[in-house]
Amino acid sequence: MKRKRSPKSLPPPPSTPPTPQTQTRHSTNVSKSRVWIPLNLTRQELSLPLTFPTGQTFRWKNTAPSQYTGVVGPHLVSLKQLQNGDVCYSLHTQSGDAKSALLDFLNADVSLADTWKVFSASDERFAELAQHLSGARVLRQDPFECHVEGFDFHAFPTLQQLSLVSEQQLRNAGGEEWLRSLRKLELQDVISELSKLPGVGPKVAACIALYSLDQHHAIPVDVHVWRIAQKYLLPELAGSKLTLKLCNRVAEAFVTKYGKYAGWAQAVLFIAELPSQKALLPSHLKTTKQQTPTKRENREEAVTLMGGESGDWRNKCWRLRHDTQKSIFCEIEHGSSTMHIVTSSFPNLQSWLTEVDNEISVEDMGQAEVETKIESVRSGKNSWMTE
DNA sequence: TTGTGACCTGG
């Protein structure tokens, strides 16, 4: 659903014969006569190109450079980013208080500046990404539209049954209110309620929750997020298969790291992975093209050497790379320092040497435990490479 | 509850 370029063209906007003017495709004339009203949102708070075409909605159309047109409640509206970054809107219909509806839709109550400060404090990489992706915001869509959208997209086996029902019928059936009522619930309840809908699984449920139900810490775990998590958040899980349980673990990890707006952080990390947006990033931030490793290679990289007992070895982050077919390079973060272990002729982990940053000695790192763990890997006690 | 296989669809 979300996050997959929409191949479809948008459904026609609700009947709203706009300006009596001729509907010229080129909007030069239209634009001139159009009234643009400023929202007090800067590019720091809202970047249209980093918010609308990034997978959270497919109902907005890019109608001009830096301009997007879509529907908010009863209003057909265009949003435009000026050269100076300020965002303006223009109504295509004479309707009442569109501005507040628009600000609501844009989640304007949430300050990106404040939110990102928290993220950046706990994640250096985020801080750097944020420099280049400022204004990437999570919208507050209408829950019903959000669901229908995801539904349109997946349209899985249940399509036949449900396509018999028109959108209007669904709305009238009270589903709209029911959906909206979920805003008051806890995330877990929201997910379980949404999952009752046909075609809605954990991922779509999290999308709806995050993008329309004020569940700012909902994390839709799809393969992209899973890759991000394996790379930066839970390296010890690299190579595992993405099961439902792991999905939950990934979501937990996001919340643990980024807090109650974790979904907003996820959105940024996600778009940083989009090929279309990577162009914005300096090369050192571009995620190396993951030439999807084979399962076996993956598992070889996925050695988990976490110490079992609590203490120093807990919460340590292990990252292993299979640099050559002969050796493994292991990077262990320990507080602010890093220890490296290089093993030769993997999987015969007979010899290993350490290379220690500054004064952290091997003993300080718990050499005995490292050896124990490596030995257990060698003797096949660990679960990786179950072949 | 968790893990598996069948089953859909758009790129």
Add this chain to the structure above:
DNA sequence: CAGGTCACA
């Protein structure tokens, strides 16, 4: 095929 959901053990 790759991504998701669902039914089932």
